[in-house]
Amino acid sequence: MTTETWLALVAGALLGAGFLAFTRWRAERKRAQANTLVPHRTREVLAALHSGAILVRRDRRAAFSNTPASALGVTRPDGALHPGVADLAEIAWAADAEREDDIVVSRGVLGVDSVVHVRVTPLSDDLALAVANDDTERHAAELTRREFAVNVSHELKTPVGALSLLAETIEDNPDDSEMVRSFAKKIRKESRRLTKLIQEIIEISRLQGGESVVDHHELSLAGVIEEVCEGAEMHAESKHVNLVADIRTRPLVMGDHDLLVMAVRNLVDNAISYSDDSANVTVSLETEAGAAVLKVIDAGIGIERADQDRIFERFYRVDAARSRSTGGTGLGLSIVKHVVLQHSGTVDVWSKPGVGSTFTIRLTAHQEEQ
Structure with a gap:
């Protein structure tokens, strides 16, 4: 190998080492500057907050941010800042006063939008404190x-x-x-x-x-069905509908008697109202895998698949004209959903136009009625 080649290799090695040393020096200098800008105790305090906390620099980057801020999507560990936070900080510096606003943040791989409320307070000419909270709900x-x-x-x-x-x-x-x-x-x-x-x-x-559900007590779900069916007899007779209670087991559940009666009554009244004359409406009860399963089955007009996802919404009516003629308000099924949710249960529907509908409520069964 020639002398010139050796010299070139040595020069290249020296240059590489020098560049690496310079890079490390710059990183250390930035770290030292950041530590000087944000003291250790301040970092500890901000890290302990449940809200997102960011110390915003004039160059539109974060001098420090805690974990909740990253979770909210308003900053990244590398110091990158959401443009909405940086813009709000500039407005606060210009006004020399606290400013707050809601910003929309897209989070996750699906890019789900959430609303984050941010309040920025200028601390000096170089730093501002931004406090962020999820306001989506x-x-x-x-x-x-x-x-x-x-x-x-x-x-x-x-x-x-x-x-x-x-x-x-x-x-x-x-x-x-x-x-x-x-x-x-x-x-x-x-x-x-x-x-x-x-x-x-x-x-x-x-x-x-x-x-509503402030005092749960053990009650018979079969008793709820019997009470509802007895109260709905006159309505069923006026429509010439055959109302049947098919109680196969008698599970006990924890809940509010009046609310459960209201929920089941709404389902039974709907089944009767939307059934043709001489049709059958069945209220069944059985136990499956530790759950009390209550079904209200009718052979009525049925519900289109497109409507089934919306029938539990407030004021939503599949057939507004028929609903008003039967005295329906569009709130009955929404009430059913909320009652069941407050009892930690589920409610779902199977329906086919011209065949009928089956509404199913599932609640945790504690034991069988003696």
């Missing part, structure tokens, strides 16, 4: 409340408007006794529907507030 709850208020006002307008119109017509024609009698029946029907709607709105508001 609160936003969803607020949206649900707004939709609920709109739906309630819409649903109340129909019976109230009908009552007002009927009353005006009777007032204008007081001498037409036949018309007065006919309209009086309609007023009574609308009044009953309005009363039922208001009662169900109150019930579902209580259920969604999680305040």
Whole structure:
């Protein structure tokens, strides 16, 4: 090997070593600067917070961030910062005052959007503290409340408007006794529907507030079915529907008697209302793998597959015209869902148009009734 080649190799080695040493020096210098910028005790305090905490630098990067901040997706361990946080920090520095806002963050491989509330407080010309919290559930709850208020006002307008119109017509024609009698029946029907709607709105508001099931006690699910079937006899007879209670076992469950009666009654009333004359409606009860399985089976009009995913939504009606004619409010199945959820159970539906529907409730069975 020639002298020139040896010299070239040595020079290359020296250059490589020098570059590596320079790189390490820069990294150490940055680490030292960061430690000087964010003292160790400050890091310990921020790391202990449940909220996301980020110390934002002027260069739109994080001088420090804790684990919750990374979990929220507003920063990365390498110091990269979500643009929304960096923009909010610049606004706070410009105003020399605290600023807060909601930013939308896409997280995970599926890119699911979440809403993160961020509050930025300038600490100096070089640093600002950003505190982040997941606000997705609160936003969803607020949206649900707004939709609920709109739906309630819409649903109340129909019976109230009908009552007002009927009353005006009777007032204008007081001498037409036949018309007065006919309209009086309609007023009574609308009044009953309005009363039922208001009662169900109150019930579902209580259920969604999680305040209803406060005192669980052991009760007979068979007794609930027997009580519901006895109360629904008159409705079934008026529709010429054969209502059958098929109780194969008598499991005991932990729950609220009145709420379970309300849930089962809603299912049975629906089954009767949407069945043709002379049809059968069966309420069955059995025990499977430690679960009490209650089914309400009808041979009614059935539900299209596209509607089955939505029938437990509030105010959702498969057939709005028929629902109103039967006195339905669109809240019954939503109440059933919330009652069952509060009892740590499940409710699902099988249905086929022209064949019928089967609603199944599963609750944990504790033992058999003696």
